[in-house]
Amino acid sequence: MTQTEKQKMLAGALYLAGDPEIQADQLAAKQWMTRYNAALALPAGERRALLAERLGSVGVDAVIRPPFHCDYGYNIHLGDGVFLNFNCVILDVVEVRIGAGTQIGPAVQLYTADHPRDAATRRTGLEFGRPIVIGEHVWIGGGAIILPGVTIGDNAVIGAGAVVTRDVPAGATALGNPARVR
Structure with a gap:
């Protein structure tokens, strides 16, 4: 059975972002x-009721301070008491899960969207996503x-301005660009 471009996107496979169904979801x-x-x-x-309209799941007392930007919204899952400060961006072509009690500072960016490394494949317009999972009681500067x-x-604690390219273990502090566990 052939998958739609949206099904491919949600599965983390290569997909065409210009597909009409995907464009309608972005609109x-x-x-x-x-x-x-x-x-x-x-x-x-x-505001929480508005979040529940679009996001995949919204825990009790979860807060996102506007402005907030995302690709789709329905791939974002917030645990109880999650807090995102002003101006956060989540590119949610696949799932983003944020655990209970996590606090995220202003202007934090979460990118699930990725692109092929091969230039010829990139020129075709294909892209893909890889999920982000943030545990409970994490603090992201x-x-x-x-x-x-x-x-x-x-x-875990992620320092302000850190660029996290690799997994961070429970209880660790990661700082810098690229972020390193200290």
Whole structure:
């Protein structure tokens, strides 16, 4: 059976991002972000209801401070008490899971989107994604970037401005560019 481009995307396989179904999902996410990002002055409960409209799952007392940007939204899963500060970006072509009690600073970027290393394949417009998993009670400092396929263990700390290219074990502190466990 032939998979649609969206099915390929969700499976982490090579897919064409210009596919009409995928473009329609991105447009729906843009329309939702316009509403969500205009909701900064609304009570937290109303913003949480907006999050529940678009995200894959939203735990109790999860907060994302607008502005917030994502590709689709439905691949993002927030545990209880998750907090994302202003101006976070999540490129969620595949799943992003953020565990309970995790705190994410302003301007943090989570990238599941990836591209083929071979230039000829890139020219075809094909891309793919690798999931990001962030454990419970993780603290990610402002401006950090988490690259595709990274897992961060429970209770880890990611320093401000770090570029996380590899998995970070539970309880570890990772700093720098590229981030190194200290």
